[in-house]
Amino acid sequence: xxxxxxxxxxCLALGLWGINSPILLVLLISVVIGFAMVIVFAYTSxxxxxxxxxxxxxxxxLAVRLYQDQLPVVLKAYVRIIRGTGRYIRLAFxxxxxxxxxxxxxxxxxxxxxxMMPVHAAEPFLVKVQxxxxxxxxxxxxxxxxxxxxxxxxxxxxxDNEIVWRLVAxxxxxxxxxxxxxxxxxxxxxxxxxxxxxxxPVRLRDQFLERFLSSAEPALPASSPIxxxxxxxxxxxxxFAWIEWNWIVLFxxxxxxxxxxxxxxxxxxx
Amino acid sequence: MLCETASVRATRSRAILAGLLVxxxxxxxxxxxxxxxxxxxxxxxxxxxxxxxxxxxxxxxAFMTWPFRHIxxxxxxxxxxxxxxxxxxVILGFDGMDPELAGRFIKEGRLPxxxxxxxxxxxxxxRTTYPPISPVAWSTFMTxxxxxxHNIYDFLARDLNNYLPYLSSAEIKEPRRKxxxxxxxxxxxxxxxxxxxxxxxxxxxxxxxxxxxxxxxVPVTFPPEKFSGVLLSGMCVPDLKGSQxxxxxxxxxxxxxxxxEGGVRVPIERQNxxxxxxxxxxxxxxxxxxxxxAHFKVKPDLARNQAHIELDTESFTIKVGxxxxxxxxxxxxxxxxxxxxxxxxxxxxxxxEVSVYVTPVNIDPGHPDLPISHPVTYSIYxxxxxxxxxxxxxxxxxxxxxEEVLDDKAFLEQAxxxxxxxxxxxxxxxxxxxxxxxACVFDTTDRVQHMFWRYLDDDHPAAREVPRDQRPTVIQDLxxxxxxxxxxxxxxxxxxxxxxxxxxHGFQSFARCVNLNGWLYQxxxxxxxxxxxxxxxxxxxxxxxxxxxYTMGLNGxxxxxxxxxxxxxxxxxxxxxxxxxxxxxxxxGLADPASGNVGITGVFDCDAVYAGPYVENAPDxxxxxxxxxxxxxxxxxxRVTTTIFEDNLKAWSGDHCVDPRLVPGVLFSNHKIAEEKxxxxxxxxxxxxxxxxxxxxxxxxKPWTVNTSNLAKTA
Numbered sequence: 001x002x003x004x005x006x007x008x009x010x011c012l013a014l015g016l017w018g019i020n021s022p023i024l025l026v027l028l029i030s031v032v033i034g035f036a037m038v039i040v041f042a043y044t045s046x047x048x049x050x051x052x053x054x055x056x057x058x059x060x061x062l063a064v065r066l067y068q069d070q071l072p073v074v075l076k077a078y079v080r081i082i083r084g085t086g087r088y089i090r091l092a093f094x095x096x097x098x099x100x101x102x103x104x105x106x107x108x109x110x111x112x113x114x115x116m117m118p119v120h121a122a123e124p125f126l127v128k129v130q131x132x133x134x135x136x137x138x139x140x141x142x143x144x145x146x147x148x149x150x151x152x153x154x155x156x157x158x159x160d161n162e163i164v165w166r167l168v169a170x171x172x173x174x175x176x177x178x179x180x181x182x183x184x185x186x187x188x189x190x191x192x193x194x195x196x197x198x199x200x201p202v203r204l205r206d207q208f209l210e211r212f213l214s215s216a217e218p219a220l221p222a223s224s225p226i227x228x229x230x231x232x233x234x235x236x237x238x239x240f241a242w243i244e245w246n247w248i249v250l251f252x253x254x255x256x257x258x259x260x261x262x263x264x265x266x267x268x269x270x
Numbered sequence: 271m272l273c274e275t276a277s278v279r280a281t282r283s284r285a286i287l288a289g290l291l292v293x294x295x296x297x298x299x300x301x302x303x304x305x306x307x308x309x310x311x312x313x314x315x316x317x318x319x320x321x322x323x324x325x326x327x328x329x330x331x332a333f334m335t336w337p338f339r340h341i342x343x344x345x346x347x348x349x350x351x352x353x354x355x356x357x358x359x360v361i362l363g364f365d366g367m368d369p370e371l372a373g374r375f376i377k378e379g380r381l382p383x384x385x386x387x388x389x390x391x392x393x394x395x396x397r398t399t400y401p402p403i404s405p406v407a408w409s410t411f412m413t414x415x416x417x418x419x420h421n422i423y424d425f426l427a428r429d430l431n432n433y434l435p436y437l438s439s440a441e442i443k444e445p446r447r448k449x450x451x452x453x454x455x456x457x458x459x460x461x462x463x464x465x466x467x468x469x470x471x472x473x474x475x476x477x478x479x480x481x482x483x484x485x486x487x488v489p490v491t492f493p494p495e496k497f498s499g500v501l502l503s504g505m506c507v508p509d510l511k512g513s514q515x516x517x518x519x520x521x522x523x524x525x526x527x528x529x530x531e532g533g534v535r536v537p538i539e540r541q542n543x544x545x546x547x548x549x550x551x552x553x554x555x556x557x558x559x560x561x562x563x564a565h566f567k568v569k570p571d572l573a574r575n576q577a578h579i580e581l582d583t584e585s586f587t588i589k590v591g592x593x594x595x596x597x598x599x600x601x602x603x604x605x606x607x608x609x610x611x612x613x614x615x616x617x618x619x620x621x622x623e624v625s626v627y628v629t630p631v632n633i634d635p636g637h638p639d640l641p642i643s644h645p646v647t648y649s650i651y652x653x654x655x656x657x658x659x660x661x662x663x664x665x666x667x668x669x670x671x672x673e674e675v676l677d678d679k680a681f682l683e684q685a686x687x688x689x690x691x692x693x694x695x696x697x698x699x700x701x702x703x704x705x706x707x708x709a710c711v712f713d714t715t716d717r718v719q720h721m722f723w724r725y726l727d728d729d730h731p732a733a734r735e736v737p738r739d740q741r742p743t744v745i746q747d748l749x750x751x752x753x754x755x756x757x758x759x760x761x762x763x764x765x766x767x768x769x770x771x772x773x774x775h776g777f778q779s780f781a782r783c784v785n786l787n788g789w790l791y792q793x794x795x796x797x798x799x800x801x802x803x804x805x806x807x808x809x810x811x812x813x814x815x816x817x818x819x820y821t822m823g824l825n826g827x828x829x830x831x832x833x834x835x836x837x838x839x840x841x842x843x844x845x846x847x848x849x850x851x852x853x854x855x856x857x858x859g860l861a862d863p864a865s866g867n868v869g870i871t872g873v874f875d876c877d878a879v880y881a882g883p884y885v886e887n888a889p890d891x892x893x894x895x896x897x898x899x900x901x902x903x904x905x906x907x908x909r910v911t912t913t914i915f916e917d918n919l920k921a922w923s924g925d926h927c928v929d930p931r932l933v934p935g936v937l938f939s940n941h942k943i944a945e946e947k948x949x950x951x952x953x954x955x956x957x958x959x960x961x962x963x964x965x966x967x968x969x970x971x972k973p974w975t976v977n978t979s980n981l982a983k984t985a
Binding site: 052055056058059060061062063064065066067068069070071072073078081082085088089256 | 653657702704
């Protein structure tokens with residue numbers, strides 16, 4: 001599946017087509033995921049056992065109140081509360097096991113849209129290239145499209161095998177800048193836009209797990225002297241209820257709220 | 271089995287390892303992905319965290335205030351336990367346990383634990399009350415007074431304005447403030463509920479002295495009163511309809527007969543293979559005059575001999591001959607108002623007709639619409655701990671068996687299901703009450719003896735067709751089960767605990783009915799309206815202007831006194847006394863012409879029996895029926911018939927609403943009691959004395975001398 005097709009499917013699946021408001025996107029995703037989690041819980045958990053475990057916990061809590069003047073009884077109730085909590089978490093574990101990987105994959109994809117902001121036109125941004133060794137540093141050059149210009153000479157950081165350029169984009173668009181080294185060129189996508197876009201902050205060589213989490217581009221060839229090409233997109237903060245949130249934290253809170261609402265409406269035990 | 275266990279263990283280990291690997295992967299990933307677990311982990315973590323947080327808050331409150339409460343308790347304990355002879359008293363109430371039967375079964379070796387108590391402690395008959403009816407006797411048990419001081423003379427009392435019955439133990443009134451909106455009347459506020467029982471239960475005195483009490487299902491404790499302890503109300507708690515138990519029998523069978531007792535017929539309508547019916551509920555609180563209904567569907571599955579039943583709140587599947595679990599039943603009235611209860615469904619038949627029995631809708635103990643415990647959270651605590659349970663006072667549906675809606679097996683399953691729930695509550699209370707009082711009443715003994723005495727009797731008319739050697743040993747098994755319970759309780763208590771087993775009355779056969787209203791009619795004391803030879807329920811055809819005496823309820827005989835009853839004609843004073851004497855003379859020794867056996871062995875003048883502020887509410891005379899006899903089913907409901915004596919053919923074949931001298935209860939104890947003659951009215955003063963408290967001045971009972979020499983004194 002090409003990145004464009006994947007992007008289209010993703011947007012269509014979530015009805016995100018044409019939505020440019022990050023807060024709205026987080027809200028929509030939270031509601032959908034909250035609902036989905038509740039449904040998964042309903043079908044994969046032992047609802048009866050969870051109901052009983054929760055009831056038992058409530059009973060032991062009430063016992064603390066009812067028999068508060070009898071210390072041995074209260075202490076026993078506490079032991080039972082702790083044991084009961086463990087039992088409850090064990091019961092909630094199974095649905096969690098089933099969803100944790102799909103959710104993780106999903107969140108990785110969403111993070112590409114909401115975790116960072118694209119570069120804005122006329123605002124400088126950095127491009128970092130890391131080579132496999134210090135020798136390759138001298139052989140690296142940048143080939144830019146006309147819409148991107150270098151605003152300051154490159155800075156070499158030999159200790160990290162890094163070269164850093166400061167660039168500026170003149171107008172919005174999606175561009176490929178090329179990094180040349182050892183007679184080969186390696187493209188890196190840069191998105192310049194005020195809207196929500198799918199971003200790939202880094203292109204990597206090998207490092208499968210890191211690529212899965214951070215990169216939306218094909219791996220650099222294994223023989224390449226270039227280890228990584230990174231564009232420093234700024235992290236996105238979303239304003240909600242007069243607070244600036246990282247989207248993941250906001251999603252966590254909103255999806256929990258959505259989940260609790262759906263669980264009440266659908267009568268599902270969690 | 272071993273291979274299976276190893277295989278299960280291996281599978282579980284693999285699952286745990288997989289889980290740990292996944293979690294480990296998440297943990298090792300860069301920070302943002304921790305939140306990728308999102309709502310899944312969040313739900314479990316939040317719920318657990320919330321529980322622990324609340325527990326922490328409770329604990330902080332409890333620990334910080336504990337020193338002050340401890341000092342206060344210690345100062346009270348010096349008053350309470352300082353002179354106490356015991357650390358703890360456990361009272362097991364076995365409603366209706368009979369001393370003759372107990373003695374017989376002990377001799378037969380069926381009751382080893384009761385035999386042990388008899389040997390090492392005490393076994394005596396326990397004199398009961400006048401009359402020997404559960405609400406009367408248990409009220410005397412708890413208050414230590416005669417009915418003249420606690421106001422309970424029967425399940426029912428009569429309204430002097432219209433001769434109709436009302437529940438004697440509790441009064442439930444609609445909310446005073448209402449808002450009328452068109453055809454609707456919206457209640458503003460809660461129903462007013464009043465406990466009509468007078469007197470003070472002995473656990474109040476104990477609680478005031480700082481002695482913790484757990485009181486479970488003692489009759490006539492609805493609504494529950496505040497005191498220092500926990501209490502779950504017992505007999506006389508109504509169902510959601512406000513009655514003492516109205517079952518519903520839903521069927522596709524057409525039957526226009528009404529049930530004589532305790533139930534309603536509801537048709538099942540069948541369409542396209544799906545059956546529809548409803549459970550009748552309480553009256554609409556919006557004042558439309560209609561009853562609320564909870565509709566349900568029955569989808570038969572003939573191949574599996576089961577049906578799937580769907581209500582608004584829940585759906586479940588049961589097989590023919592099976593009960594469901596307790597099911598939530600919701601009655602919606604509109605304007606956001608609704609009533610919640612619980613009921614069990616029993617699938618009686620599926621083909622060719624469909625019949626479903628539904629128990630009376632009990633108040634949901636987890637979300638009680640009426641107060642059934644003190645504190646309110648106690649019933650909720652028990653429901654959360656053990657699941658839903660029967661809250662109706664008369665929870666075992668004897669009427670359904672009497673009306674042949676249930677068979678013996680289905681009734682016993684229901685009764686013992688309730689009994690098992692009660693046992694769990696008892697053992698929880700024992701664990702939570704290491705000091706103080708723990709009292710728990712079991713109704714199973716009473717209900718099962720009522721319904722199965724026919725198999726014990728040699729010649730009961732309700733079981734003549736069952737050969738002796740084929741008669742089920744229901745009552746023998748019942749006593750053995752109670753004995754087993756005692757054994758388990760004895761293992762839980764130490765030698766610093768005084769154990770008492772108390773019953774409120776004994777039991778006798780109920781083979782012959784005495785229609786006392788019929789006798790009163792034939793002897794000129796009741797007059798009927800012109801053209802009538804009999805009267806329907808509740809004296810509908812009685813001419814009060816010519817009636818001198820009437821009976822309703824189980825043992826009470828009332829004179830139609832001028833100035834007291836609305837249409838009274840008997841002059842107070844000399845005429846009343848003369849009429850009483852006349853009735854006593856005529857009724858005492860009344861013989862059954864069929865056998866010559868004495869149907870009435872005693873008629874007691876209540877003025878001589880009772881003393882106290884409530885004597886004017888008492889009947890005028892108490893009728894003591896002889897061995898094998900009881901008031902007829904018609905007489906109890908105020909019917910007048912031409913037959914005076916007739917066979918009792920119903921499953922309800924044993925009773926105790928007879929001459930009190932014939933049905934004492936039992937008293938077993940793990941310690942010796944010096945007195946020979948013991949009465950139920952003595953229990954309350956005995957308990958207070960054992961805990962070293964001063965006896966209130968209004969007690970009628972006398973405390974026993976209990977040998978507590980091997981019970982250690984508390985500080």
